[in-house]
Every structure is written in C-alpha cells, then in structure tokens.
Amino acid sequence: MPAPEGFDYDVRGAEVVITHHGRRATVLRGAAAARFLDDVEQGDAQELMARVTGNYRRGNERTAKNHPRNTGR
Template structure:
C-alpha cells in the first residue's frame, strides 16, 4: 500500500484544519487539536492526518459492501 500523501494542516486559533488535496477533510478542536500538534513532533505527519480523517482505510471497500449493515 502506498504511503498517504496530499495532506496538510492549518492552525487557526485553538483549532486545526486538516486538508486533503486542498479540500477540508476535518477540523480538530481543543484537546484533540493540542494532541495532534504534539504528535506531529514524533509521528509521520501524512500518516497521522490520514488516520485522523479516516482516509487510511483503503482496500476494505469490498468487505464493507458485503457487511449486513450495508445490505439494502
């Protein structure tokens, strides 16, 4: 699986906006934003942002389609 790419973040006051290819993916507030900024120092920023936005779960679409909750 290729490494995540295309993520960036912007700090606005006490919130952090995470963008994926220039489009807002999520916004973190308060303690979650502070935790994110602290974890940037020790972890891979691209992978961390992918995990927080849920964009790291590629490859499970077929399994999700067969899940009983997704049966129409």
C-alpha cells in the first residue's frame, strides 16, 4: 500500500486547516487542533493527516468494486 501524499496543513489562530491536493479536507479546532499539532511534531505528518481526514486506503477498494451488490455503479 503506498504512503499517503498530497496533504498540507495551515495554522490559522486556534484552527488547523488540512488540505489534500489544494482542496480543504477538514478543519480542526480547540483540543483536536492542539492534539494534532503535538502529534505532527512526533511522527509522520502525511500519515497523521490521512488518518484525521479519513482519506486513506484500506486495501479493499477493488474487492468492494467487484462485489455483486455494487455492480452497475
């Protein structure tokens, strides 16, 4: 599974705006923003932003696409 890429974040006062390929993905405020900033300093920022936004692959996309329930979509 490839590593996530294309994420960026910007701190605006008490908010953290996370973008993915230039489009706003989510805005964190308050305690969530503070936790995020602490975690970014300690680990992989791309992986963390992918997890926070829910925009990451789980490895089962192709299987789900071919499932009979999803045919014709």
